[in-house]
Amino acid sequence: xLLLSETGQFSTRYxxxxxxxxxxxxxxxxxxxLAFSYLVVPLWASDYWLSAILIPFLVLSLAGLxxxxxxxxxxxxxxxxxxxxxxGAFAAYNFQxxxxxxxxxxxxxxxxxxxxxxGVVFGLPSLRIKGFYLIVSTLAAQFxxxxxxxxFGWFSNFNPSGVITAPPLSVLGVDLSSPAGRxxxxxxxxxxxxxxAVRIVRSDLGRNWMAVRDMxxxxxxxxxxxxxxxxxxxxxxxxxxxxxxxxxxxxxxGTVEPHGFDLNRSFQVLFIVIIGGLGSxxxxxxxxxxxxxxxxxxxxxxxxxxxxxxxxxxTENLQKILFGVLIILFLIREPEGxxxxxxxxxxxxxxxxxRD
Amino acid sequence: xxxxAYPPAPVAAAPLLAxxxxxxxxxxxxxxxxxxxxxxSGEICxxxxxxxxxxxxxxxxxxxxxxxxxxxxxxxxxASMRITPRRAARRGIARTFQNVALFKGMSVLDNVLAGRNxxxxxxxxxxxxxxxxxxDEADGHRRKAEEILAFLHIQAYRDTPVxxxxxxxxxxxxLARALAAEPRLLLLDEPMAGMNLEExxxxxxxxxxxxxxxxxxxxxxEHDLGVVMDISDHxxxxxxxxxxxxxxxxxxxxxxxxIAAYIGSAH
Numbered sequence: 001x002l003l004l005s006e007t008g009q010f011s012t013r014y015x016x017x018x019x020x021x022x023x024x025x026x027x028x029x030x031x032x033x034l035a036f037s038y039l040v041v042p043l044w045a046s047d048y049w050l051s052a053i054l055i056p057f058l059v060l061s062l063a064g065l066x067x068x069x070x071x072x073x074x075x076x077x078x079x080x081x082x083x084x085x086x087x088g089a090f091a092a093y094n095f096q097x098x099x100x101x102x103x104x105x106x107x108x109x110x111x112x113x114x115x116x117x118x119g120v121v122f123g124l125p126s127l128r129i130k131g132f133y134l135i136v137s138t139l140a141a142q143f144x145x146x147x148x149x150x151x152f153g154w155f156s157n158f159n160p161s162g163v164i165t166a167p168p169l170s171v172l173g174v175d176l177s178s179p180a181g182r183x184x185x186x187x188x189x190x191x192x193x194x195x196x197a198v199r200i201v202r203s204d205l206g207r208n209w210m211a212v213r214d215m216x217x218x219x220x221x222x223x224x225x226x227x228x229x230x231x232x233x234x235x236x237x238x239x240x241x242x243x244x245x246x247x248x249x250x251x252x253x254g255t256v257e258p259h260g261f262d263l264n265r266s267f268q269v270l271f272i273v274i275i276g277g278l279g280s281x282x283x284x285x286x287x288x289x290x291x292x293x294x295x296x297x298x299x300x301x302x303x304x305x306x307x308x309x310x311x312x313x314x315t316e317n318l319q320k321i322l323f324g325v326l327i328i329l330f331l332i333r334e335p336e337g338x339x340x341x342x343x344x345x346x347x348x349x350x351x352x353x354x355r356d
Numbered sequence: 357x358x359x360x361a362y363p364p365a366p367v368a369a370a371p372l373l374a375x376x377x378x379x380x381x382x383x384x385x386x387x388x389x390x391x392x393x394x395x396x397s398g399e400i401c402x403x404x405x406x407x408x409x410x411x412x413x414x415x416x417x418x419x420x421x422x423x424x425x426x427x428x429x430x431x432x433x434x435a436s437m438r439i440t441p442r443r444a445a446r447r448g449i450a451r452t453f454q455n456v457a458l459f460k461g462m463s464v465l466d467n468v469l470a471g472r473n474x475x476x477x478x479x480x481x482x483x484x485x486x487x488x489x490x491x492d493e494a495d496g497h498r499r500k501a502e503e504i505l506a507f508l509h510i511q512a513y514r515d516t517p518v519x520x521x522x523x524x525x526x527x528x529x530x531l532a533r534a535l536a537a538e539p540r541l542l543l544l545d546e547p548m549a550g551m552n553l554e555e556x557x558x559x560x561x562x563x564x565x566x567x568x569x570x571x572x573x574x575x576x577x578e579h580d581l582g583v584v585m586d587i588s589d590h591x592x593x594x595x596x597x598x599x600x601x602x603x604x605x606x607x608x609x610x611x612x613x614x615i616a617a618y619i620g621s622a623h
Contacts (some may be wrong), residue, residue, distance in 0.1 A: 015491065015500040198483055204473060205480035208464070211470045214459035221419065221457075222537060223445030223474040232480075279461065 014183035020198050021035045042180040050179040057292045058190045059247045064284035066199055066240030072278035074233030076126050076212025077134050080141035081241050081269040086173055086261035088115040088242025089249035090155050093256045104171055113240020116235040127227050134244045142263055143352040151257040163257040166250045184252040198281055209233055210323025277337025295323055372397040372573050378427035380413055387413040389597045400567050400574045402584045405594035415543050419444040419451055424541045432562045448537035454546045460519040461549045464529050467503040467518055471536030504532050544576040560587050
């Protein structure tokens with residue numbers, strides 16, 4: 001624990017104080033983590049781990065981040081996450097399809113931008129309504145987008161089943177369609193977007209978001225343009241969800257279909273954000289890990305422990321019940337999410353072996 | 357507090373703020389009826405009166421939170437019909453609220469920096485890219501915020517979430533956030549409500565310092581008549597939404613209508 005000591009590390013310039021990782025140890029730690037994720041994981045992890053666990057974990061973290069920017073930072077409740085993901089995925093697909101030779105990363109970016117535009121449109125009600133009423137209006141986005149993508153064949157290139165196979169991934173001529181390639185592409189996009197998000201929430205825009213979240217009348221009185229600030233939150237949050245949607249379709253599923261982005265997906269991302277911690281960047285990873293890894297762990301455990309005793313169908317139901325109970329228990333103990341648990345641990349480690 | 361220790365800010369003859377014939381009602385309830393008064397540039401003006409006299413409503417009219425049914429507010433020589441809180445802030449009007457209206461989830465420093473948002477030039481995209489100009493600008497805002505924290509003796513709480521601070525300090529942080537905007541006119545809604553004597557003394561000194569050091573014109577609402585008479589250049593008394601007295605503290609104190617409103621008249 002003394003490893004976490006801050007002794008002798010002073011901020012002598014305001015720029016030092018603004019750093020995300022103020023402590024040398026934290027900087028080394030994050031470099032080690034990045035090195036591990038980029039170099040060790042793709043070599044050592046099995047294809048199953050890469051494509052069935054790590055990729056969805058990363059993509060859902062990114063979608064969680066999008067919702068967290070909007071809800072956790074700017075205070076605008078939304079159940080339209082999956083809709084923005086769908087817009088991003090279908091826009092990226094159509095850009096790929098209709099623009100000859102467009103690089104994949106460019107179509108992800110464009111998909112994100114189209115989702116941002118959709119975010120602004122569906123964010124307009126937030127200028128008038130708040131809280132639960134806003135949830136209902138974002139729910140409209142969810143149903144409208146799903147309906148439109150199913151109803152109008154143009155979006156799925158008139159494919160009769162509505163399910164399109166995504167083209168194989170490649171960036172700068174390097175084929176990335178292998179599990180390791182798809183993992184690395186996802187990891188790279190997620191890394192860049194998380195760095196950008198950290199910088200956004202620490203900029204004046206991030207402060208304005210939190211001001212609007214905490215008290216919008218006071219925000220207006222000190223001169224913050226409340227409407228613009230809210231719409232920017234919808235745009236940027238939806239951009240993140242849009243890129244996450246493109247990755248979901250292209251790097252994870254390999255197919256693009258509207259029903260992969262239904263209301264359940266919105267709820268899933270909402271749970272990630274709530275369990276991870278509203279208003280936290282790290283929390284999105286923690287929440288996504290909880291949602292993706294825990295059921296897996298439980299099914300493996302359940303399979304080996306109860307394999308012969310109980311019918312497999314029943315174990316699956318039992319799992320869902322246990323998972324729900326765990327979520328409830330956890331939220332009672334730690335309503336501010338895993339990120340707050342982490343902050344508490346860090347604060348303790350700081351002064352260990354003393355107590356504060 | 358002797359006058360020598362606190363040489364007052366120079367008071368200009370021209371009014372910075374003139375409230376002209378303001379009437380405001382909510383449904384059938386008249387909050388304020390035909391009120392006019394002027395606040396000269398550089399003075400400390402107190403609005404006093406019993407509860408429900410319409411003082412807070414009047415502040416809300418001045419910075420555009422409420423729109424009056426009649427009358428107008430002339431600020432810095434410009435009469436504005438449709439003033440919004442944001443427009444008022446841009447023109448140099450800052451305020452604090454009766455019930456502390458801080459951003460609870462943010463640190464003291466972030467609250468004060470949020471108060472500087474009107475002075476921010478670099479857009480968010482340039483800040484995210486970390487361009488040199490944006491970084492230098494951020495340093496400048498931080499320096500200004502630190503000056504204000506030092507001025508109000510709250511540097512030690514810089515990184516504390518404001519929700520965890522005691523009430524008296526929250527009031528001070530709210531004042532800091534208002535000062536961060538570098539306002540010309542500062543509206544303070546009961547800055548000393550709920551404070552003990554010592555805290556009131558501190559707050560009075562801060563208000564006098566702000567007025568003297570920055571030349572900021574102050575309009576404040578306060579119930580403690582001792583404080584009001586001590587620090588004000590000019591006192592306006594309201595009762596049941598009407599103005600019953602307007603003048604120097606000494607004149608107002610001896611005004612029979614004021615005595616009647618506060619203590620009740622002899623029958």
